[in-house]
Amino acid sequence: MDALTTAVKSSSFRLRSPSLNSVRLRRIFDLFDTNHDELITVDELSRALILLGLDTNINQLDSIIKTFIQDGNTGLTFDDFQDLHKEIDDLFFRLDDNNDSCNDDGDSKVQDRKEETDLTEAFKVFDEDGDGYISAKELQTVLMKLGFAEGNEIKRVEMMISSVDRNHDGRVDFIEFKEMMRKVIVLIR
Known part of the structure; x- marks a missing residue:
């Protein structure tokens, strides 16, 4: 294939x-x-x-x-x-x-469920170990796979994590990820 x-x-x-x-x-x-x-x-x-x-x-x-x-x-x-x-x-x-x-009968709840599903799929790309959190190491791994220079410097990756980490636990949970993605959507509309 x-x-x-x-x-x-x-x-x-x-x-x-x-x-x-x-x-x-x-x-x-x-x-x-x-x-x-x-x-x-x-x-x-x-x-x-x-x-x-x-x-x-x-x-x-x-x-x-x-x-x-x-x-x-x-x-x-x-x-x-x-x-x-x-x-x-x-x-x-x-x-x-x-x-x-x-x-879909035009109900916004159906659209919300679809959006939630899409966000869940996107989150899973980064949450490699499936523990429900994106750690700096997981983000670094994905960035390196995709060829981002930021992936070579753990300090930069940690800064990226801290910019969305609202509860300051050093990792991004799904709620923090959704908030970040919704802000991105608002910015591009």
Whole structure:
């Protein structure tokens, strides 16, 4: 199974909250764009997928990505990246949306549950040991896997944790994580 197939079969490929999805897409784009030239090349994407533990076939990846790269560019712009994501989303999740709309009578409680589920999935990415908390070490591990320079310095990671750690226990619980994410959503709206 190749990396693209693995990614799209994941239940966390798409968040139901459009604003969370937009922020996540931008963060992913910035992670993949390792030289910060606002383009993601096939090589950058391949390296990122390998870092995430996904097998990649560079030729398949190249043929898929090539159709989304604008003429004259050497890689995906953020708009191209969004188009690629939308195409994959439409291809693999269109039926899920139809089922959701049949079950969703417009009640905000249903939307709240979906948002809660998305936040829980996002939290689990960082809470590697499943103890209900994100420690500095867990955050450092994820940052290092994603190639963030901050992951190399535990002091910087600890500062990141303390910026959201409201009860000052040295780790981030789910409630603190939700508060942080909701502030991000408000900022981008």
